Amino acid sequence: MGNIIYWFRRDLRISDNVGFFNACNNGKSIIPVFILDDNILMDPDVGKRRVQFMYSCVKNLDKELEKIGGRLILRRGKALQELKKLVNQYDVESIYFNRDYTPYARIRDKEIWEYFRKEGIEVKSFKDTVLHEKREIVKGDGNPYIVFTYYYKKWINKIKDNILPEIKKIEIVEGVDALDIAKLDSDDIEFDYKNTYRDLVYKTVYRYIEDRDIPYKDGTSRISPYLRFGVLSIRKIYNDMISLMGELEDHKKRESIQGFIRQLAWRDFYFQILYNFPYVDKESFLTKYRDLNWENDEKLYNTWCEGRTGYPLVDAGMRQLLKEGWMHNRLRMIVASFLTKDLLIDWRWGERHFKRYLIDYDLPLNNGGWQWAASTGTDAQPYFRIFNPISQSKRYDPEGIYIKRYVDELRDIPIKYIHEPHKMPNKALDYPSPIVDHKRQRERALELYQI
Template identity: 35%
Template sequence: MENKAESVIWFRSDLRILDNPALANALRQGCTKALFMAPLEQWLQHDMAPIQLDFIQRHLNLLRDQLAELGVELTCLTVTDFDSQIDCLTTYCQAQQIKYIYANSEVELNEHRRDQKIIANGLPLRLSEADVIVPKGSVLNGQQEMYKVFTPFRNAWLKKLRQHPLNLAFLPEPASPPVTAAHQPAEQIELAGDKVCSKKWPLSDIILQQVIPEFIDNKCQDYLQLRDYPGVKGTSGLSPYLAIGAISPRSLVNALTQTFPTLLDDITSSAFCWLNELAWRDFYKHLLFHFPELCKHQNYQQKYNHLQWPNDNALFDAWCQGQTGYPLVDAAMRQLLQTGWMHNRLRMVVASFLTKHLLVDWRRGERFFMQHLIDGDFSANNGGWQWAAGTGCDAQPYFRIFNPITQSKSFDAEGVFIRKFVPELAALPSKQIHFPHPYLHDTGQTALYCPPIVDHKTAREQALGFYKQHLSA
């Protein structure tokens, strides 16, 4: 066994103790030290949302207490960027006589380059993988390449799951007694920077004890029917925890298959529909692993590189503020601004509206989402935006343009969601609420709600012409 004073577990985007391979490996070697280095300027450059910063801070405090029970003391340091993490880590290891650093890998390009620099500098960084269900690089087509379409990827991904049952990283018995109050600082960990309160989102220990069992046992069977309706709580709400690594995606699949033993073969079930969402998350992580240049905001499909987006700032600002004159779009954007979260179907609706109705570059929407989402995750956010814009891997084709009015009628028929986030329309009849302008005109209430910033039919025709023109150039 390595000397326990010679190793440290370095937490990054894996703020949990359950199914944490790096932590499990460190504890087997008697590790009693843990480290977290917050690269605040780098996070700001990467557009981390203030609500996500608060969410991370709260989970760091939870993690500190959980580690203390395992006899591990967490040190939280503030640095500027990834390069300063290297310097800080070097100094820490020298001062603490650390010879072994355990951490879980991160797939993003800058993070990967940082880890390679650390290894090149001679620091013994021992990496595990903890952010996906099926190992990245293991789901390949017949040419030993990454799949370009999701469904074949998902089928191969399922085959891997059937052939190789999940082996969760279970923690060994603590080799050290709990860290006592005398050795554990009493004050809370406080990260610098602007923060927005995230306390409406319970900590992950509550999610693990209450929310996940309740969802899998009682709500999962209705997921297929309810997931597209923003006016009801039909989704799991776990994305913020997955984004910061507070919950393991493998543990979710493990819990799901224990409740639904035939799940991997029953692709028509409601529970499988939820598993499919986890497969999409893996798909985008795998995609980033194979195509790291996506981190530079490049189009996955390079034929779109010549698109000359008009990028009308007034239209973009109206979209950001939830003042487009399309109630479902505005309700979704206001939900994002008020809560730091947006229903998944509405993410597709508003992304399609920005890129195809307003002809604003998808990168501007991608950045705005990251600046506000509590569940901001680069691979999923980038993948979703490129899907909506038609520029991504297995994206919706450019000529598929969501109609925000029919989407509203289909998924918020009674206007429950709209009334909550666009309260100026709360008194309108359900039939009129999806596009209220004729009704408001007839009743002399045009001042009640902002006029539509574009006409749907005209905008659709312009979008088709825009894409065709630049694709044929």
């Protein structure tokens, strides 16, 4: 009997992994492989911090496999070429993997599918990354939803897949040569998915609606990096949340969990948008905004990247990104609005910067978020909704706790001036005055969108 290659990609776990479960229950020996894809790793916009975090996930996966009798085979190169080598060297009859939905992944997987099918090798893919994919949720005419509210109404009532049984033991093909996993450089990256998820289940989710927009409370789930690389199962998260709701009588807590579940639906929504409208990777979803006359001032852009705009909350968010490879979700919206509608810079510039630094960067979600903020995307905020960075600061960080955490120059400033330090009299600060006037830029942004 031939062996099965199980190709791990963005599903770096063995628990509740649809493709891996099917491979292991086929009665064949397994070659568990992860390929360091040069087409991805050599992209100049793929940040080092995210790569190191991925290495941490790979190391964890290897440890998990070892517990059930396996070890991860690590290869580096172009995916098709490395799979060819494994098929040619070992008695392989099938290649299994879970689906990915980015334009690059779809082209790569189609090429792999077509090549091995001609060679008589079975290729099977599975849904694992999302709760609902592709065109599972469509309108009555068969077209995909482009308005979230309508999508969500159908999404919330559609039956979700159950969690799969645990895999206790696997049979692996012995003697497969591999790269040394121990040499993957991930020493300075925090990897704590078990405690992060435990905090979500037992603490964060009960106050999610109340705290998620308050950056200094850090009431978001923090599970996004682990979802990005598939260390956590989206089905387990959903099913755990439903179970929690079933145990609660407290209406406020139930409402909070429902709010969190709604975010899972947003995730599925953006995945299906990218799948059905792959052009959004490079272009605005709304065709009428594809030719906006962005000013794209490089000096202003670099100042935004560095967190030196003179707007404290914006700068705190940008500095958190540089320092931690992560940014609070409310801040992601604020800094995106500031770049596009205060600085009049193309949303793609901001998206690229996030790609370089975010550990949890995920094309469907990053793209959807940026186009939402820029009013160019599906179901985006109206172009005339422009965040006032000072009002946002006063509302979401009234005492400047978050600002002082990330903007060192403002740690000793009186609360009275924390949101507008340039107004503080007789005080020399090593902190810039606002690089633009928000009121004036708002007027110019409204003119920009009048096309």
